[in-house]
Amino acid sequence: MSRRRRGRRAVLAAGRLLGLAIAGAAGAALVVAAAPVSLVAAAAVTMAWAAGWPPRRLCQAALWCLPMVAVWVAATAAAAQSWWQVAAGPYRAWLAMWHLAAAGSVLRAVVTIAPVAVPLGLLVGALAWSRRILAMQTGTGGLTPRAPAAFDRRQWRHQVRSARARIAAPGAVPLLSRQGAIVAGAVIRTVGHAPAPLAAIPYQRLRSHQVVIGTTGTGKTTLLLRLWAGFRARGLQRHAAGAGHRPLLVVLDCKGGADSRRVADRARRVLREAGARSTAIWPDEASLSLWALPPRQLTTTLVDMIEHGSGSAAYYADVMEAVVALAVDPPAGPPASAADFLARLDPGWLSAAYSGSPDGQDAALLRSAAAHISDIALRFRTLFRRLGEGLDGPGGFGDADAWYCILEGTSEIAVAEAQARALVDILASYTAQGPGSQREILLAVDEFSAVSRRLPIWQLYERARSLGLALQVSAQSWPGLAPRDDDRYRIAATADGGIWLLRTPHPEPATGLAGSLPATDTSRRVLGVASWGHEGSSRVRDTPVANPAIIRSLDTGQAAYIYRGGVTFVQIKRLVAAPAALAREPTAPGQPVSRTAATRPTAAPAGREPPAAPPPDAGTLLDEAFGQEPG
Amino acid sequence: MYGVQLDQLAAVLGVGEPRARTITSSWRRARYAQSARLGPGGPWTWLTRAGLAACGLPFPATIPALSRLAHLRAVTAVRLALEATSGYRAAGAFWRSERRLRARVGGRVGLRQHLPDGEVHWPDGTQAAWAGECWAVEAELTRKTVARTAAIMREVLTRTGDYGCPAAQVRVPGQPPRHARVLYLCSPAARPVVARARDAIGALGARVEIRDLPPGAGLPPAGLPPAGLPPAGLSRAGSRRAGPPGPQP
Numbered sequence: 001m002s003r004r005r006r007g008r009r010a011v012l013a014a015g016r017l018l019g020l021a022i023a024g025a026a027g028a029a030l031v032v033a034a035a036p037v038s039l040v041a042a043a044a045v046t047m048a049w050a051a052g053w054p055p056r057r058l059c060q061a062a063l064w065c066l067p068m069v070a071v072w073v074a075a076t077a078a079a080a081q082s083w084w085q086v087a088a089g090p091y092r093a094w095l096a097m098w099h100l101a102a103a104g105s106v107l108r109a110v111v112t113i114a115p116v117a118v119p120l121g122l123l124v125g126a127l128a129w130s131r132r133i134l135a136m137q138t139g140t141g142g143l144t145p146r147a148p149a150a151f152d153r154r155q156w157r158h159q160v161r162s163a164r165a166r167i168a169a170p171g172a173v174p175l176l177s178r179q180g181a182i183v184a185g186a187v188i189r190t191v192g193h194a195p196a197p198l199a200a201i202p203y204q205r206l207r208s209h210q211v212v213i214g215t216t217g218t219g220k221t222t223l224l225l226r227l228w229a230g231f232r233a234r235g236l237q238r239h240a241a242g243a244g245h246r247p248l249l250v251v252l253d254c255k256g257g258a259d260s261r262r263v264a265d266r267a268r269r270v271l272r273e274a275g276a277r278s279t280a281i282w283p284d285e286a287s288l289s290l291w292a293l294p295p296r297q298l299t300t301t302l303v304d305m306i307e308h309g310s311g312s313a314a315y316y317a318d319v320m321e322a323v324v325a326l327a328v329d330p331p332a333g334p335p336a337s338a339a340d341f342l343a344r345l346d347p348g349w350l351s352a353a354y355s356g357s358p359d360g361q362d363a364a365l366l367r368s369a370a371a372h373i374s375d376i377a378l379r380f381r382t383l384f385r386r387l388g389e390g391l392d393g394p395g396g397f398g399d400a401d402a403w404y405c406i407l408e409g410t411s412e413i414a415v416a417e418a419q420a421r422a423l424v425d426i427l428a429s430y431t432a433q434g435p436g437s438q439r440e441i442l443l444a445v446d447e448f449s450a451v452s453r454r455l456p457i458w459q460l461y462e463r464a465r466s467l468g469l470a471l472q473v474s475a476q477s478w479p480g481l482a483p484r485d486d487d488r489y490r491i492a493a494t495a496d497g498g499i500w501l502l503r504t505p506h507p508e509p510a511t512g513l514a515g516s517l518p519a520t521d522t523s524r525r526v527l528g529v530a531s532w533g534h535e536g537s538s539r540v541r542d543t544p545v546a547n548p549a550i551i552r553s554l555d556t557g558q559a560a561y562i563y564r565g566g567v568t569f570v571q572i573k574r575l576v577a578a579p580a581a582l583a584r585e586p587t588a589p590g591q592p593v594s595r596t597a598a599t600r601p602t603a604a605p606a607g608r609e610p611p612a613a614p615p616p617d618a619g620t621l622l623d624e625a626f627g628q629e630p631g
Numbered sequence: 632m633y634g635v636q637l638d639q640l641a642a643v644l645g646v647g648e649p650r651a652r653t654i655t656s657s658w659r660r661a662r663y664a665q666s667a668r669l670g671p672g673g674p675w676t677w678l679t680r681a682g683l684a685a686c687g688l689p690f691p692a693t694i695p696a697l698s699r700l701a702h703l704r705a706v707t708a709v710r711l712a713l714e715a716t717s718g719y720r721a722a723g724a725f726w727r728s729e730r731r732l733r734a735r736v737g738g739r740v741g742l743r744q745h746l747p748d749g750e751v752h753w754p755d756g757t758q759a760a761w762a763g764e765c766w767a768v769e770a771e772l773t774r775k776t777v778a779r780t781a782a783i784m785r786e787v788l789t790r791t792g793d794y795g796c797p798a799a800q801v802r803v804p805g806q807p808p809r810h811a812r813v814l815y816l817c818s819p820a821a822r823p824v825v826a827r828a829r830d831a832i833g834a835l836g837a838r839v840e841i842r843d844l845p846p847g848a849g850l851p852p853a854g855l856p857p858a859g860l861p862p863a864g865l866s867r868a869g870s871r872r873a874g875p876p877g878p879q880p
Binding site: 265268281284285615616618620624625627629 | 709712713715716717718719744759760761764797798799811812814816837838840841842843844845
């Protein structure tokens with residue numbers, strides 16, 4: 001390399017350095033000269049970074065400043081003598097600000113420049129924050145190659161912190177928004193959905209099918225309770241306004257056990273505050289009547305509740321169906337209870353019931369099936385003994401505002417399967433033929449796949465669709481949705497109301513349904529503001545809308561709501577219901593205890609009846625009122 | 632109390648039947664009550680919605696069910712007999728009706744938890760030996776099965792929570808039972824079954840008192856000419872169903 005060439009390079013380098021120094025100095029001078037705007041912009045970017053806000057939120061804040069700007073312009077115009085003075089208003093305010101600051105009146109200086117500096121600073125901050133995010137998304141920002149990933153993790157933490165602060169603020173997250181949407185909680189982050197502080201789901205989405213997936217302890221029950229309460233409250237509002245029928249919530253909890261009963265109790269309290277006057281807990285406190293089904297449907301349901309074999313056993317299934325049909329629909333009318341039905345499974349009773357039948361077909365059928373009737377009666381007697389009294393009436397779905405049905409799908413699968421089949425048939429009959437057609441019904445099923453052998457879940461889905469029921473299917477995992485993968489995809493793909501994902505180890509099939517978004521990777525250099533170099537290249541690739549890694553790492557009470565190719569990450573707001581009851585006041589030491597307390601046992605072994613203490617003799621009073629006890 | 636027959640109303644008011652009829656007419660004119668001859672015996676009177684509101688009672692207004700007239704009369708007779716005793720008045724006891732209990736439960740029809748026909752609350756701090764207790768009252772007109780009656784006795788005697796409380800508090804081991812005793816007032820037909828059911832529940836039976844229904848607890852014999860037509864909504868069939876004399880289910 002010649003000496004002249006080296007000299008020219010040195011001159012060019014020095015010139016470039018000088019140019020950079022001049023640009024830097026000019027930039028610094030501009031920042032100092034526009035100090036109010038710079039300060040507001042810096043504060044805005046810092047706040048957006050700390051709270052994990054999107055740039056759009058800063059723009060919205062700038063828009064909210066418009067009334068202040070309008071007032072300021074009006075005041076300036078009123079004081080000015082010409083339009084030129086109005087146009088020069090910002091400059092004059094800026095000049096006045098410096099003069100006041102120099103004179104030591106800092107507060108007056110701030111007030112003078114604020115109408116101009118605040119909106120402008122917010123806009124500048126939004127621009128700077130969006131550039132920062134873009135630089136991180138394209139991998140061109142940060143000091144190290146790992147900076148974009150670290151930036152995203154940090155922003156997630158900030159967004160979660162903001163969302164938690166929002167739901168912790170009293171009254172910040174109502175159950176229903178002003179527009180009547182059901183508010184699930186505070187938004188952490190949105191991808192493909194419009195950013196908003198609160199995650200509000202329109203009522204109509206709850207009237208469609210929804211899927212909820214989340215393992216135990218992730219806040220699934222909290223989410224479901226909120227959605228149910230929102231459905232109930234909004235449905236009542238619409239009903240009161242004449243815009244819809246009265247809502248009815250039916251929950252099939254297919255796990256059973258003490259945990260289900262605790263959830264049922266919580267649901268009752270939450271729903272009571274959402275306007276449900278009565279929540280029936282089946283089968284513990286309320287019963288339904290299987291015998292209210294139309295005879296044909298009752299025959300089908302009864303036969304399906306019994307386990308059948310295949311192959312040659314189909315013959316016995318046909319015989320059973322024929323005998324059950326005879327017992328259910330004789331000329332005397334259908335049975336009114338299990339005992340009534342069992343009494344009919346007797347050759348003598350059936351012969352007498354059909355003795356007056358004009359065509360001899362029923363009698364012939366009876367003769368050929370007579371040998372099996374006692375076996376069929378035995379099977380049904382066993383079934384009803386195991387089912388208990390929950391399906392033996394009285395009662396129907398119209399008797400309560402909400403039904404919480406507990407099926408022992410974990411401990412007694414065969415019984416729970418039969419119960420599930422019967423409950424769905426009763427609900428279908430209520431909806432199709434009864435007053436249920438005048439109700440807006442949400443059927444929520446939890447872990448239904450555990451009891452779906454007699455009623456495949458896809459069949460439940462199709463029936464719900466045809467009957468106009470909204471179906472909400474929840475499961476602890478993707479495989480828990482349905483026994484077969486085809487059915488799982490069918491359920492998830494037809495969830496018009498959206499999919500809720502809580503922490504689950506295998507979210508990929510569900511997140512795949514959310515689709516993907518184009519993202520750009522680039523190796524081009526950023527030369528300055530809105531200026532990119534021509535060296536390098538860019539590549540557009542598809543990234544999942546719902547990042548499975550985020551869903552796998554969701555904390556308790558966080559959920560991803562997937563709907564129409566977008567996802568909203570939500571920090572769910574827990575509904576706090578009134579306490580179950582006031583605790584008994586403890587008796588202070590030395591205080592006299594009442595006679596009742598003294599004569600009654602204070603403790604009894606769990607699960608056993610308290611021992612009976614003989615009460616004081618009330619014979620004189622009772623003799624006076626009713627005479628002596630009969631011998 | 633869903634409704635009351637004229638002779639029992641007269642007893643409550645402490646007046647004769649003609650005077651009670653006049654009082655009922657004034658209530659009817661004020662739209663606080665309705666009355667009609669629903670079955671054998673004198674006319675029945677029940678509060679309308681306006682009457683319930685005037686009394687501050689949060690119950691839905693309903694006509695007494697024809698199939699329950701006999702039972703309602705029996706329960707009212709039991710209440711009157713108890714309230715007439717000196718011990719009841721001295722203790723300032725309080726009758727909590729089945730209607731009030733049902734309102735607390737929330738009107739959930741089809742609930743399988745059994746509601747007694749009434750509760751008697753004995754306040755603390757009186758001379759009565761049973762002060763502070765709560766009694767369940769059952770008026771038995773018809774005979775159920777021994778098993779069913781025993782199950783009801785066991786349920787009532789082991790219950791710890793108030794009616795309408797959360798499911799988890801209905802029966803809490805270690806908590807004192809809600810009802811110190813259950814008082815069965817039986818018709819002659821039902822008495823043997825109730826006695827056998829008491830024997831069947833073992834030690835709990837010590838808290839079951841059995842007595843005969845007081846005189847006048849049954850519906851009077853049919854045959855009295857109806858004084859007027861039933862109100863709108865009551866069918867002829869309904870009137871016929873209410874007819875049979877004596878205790879009805």
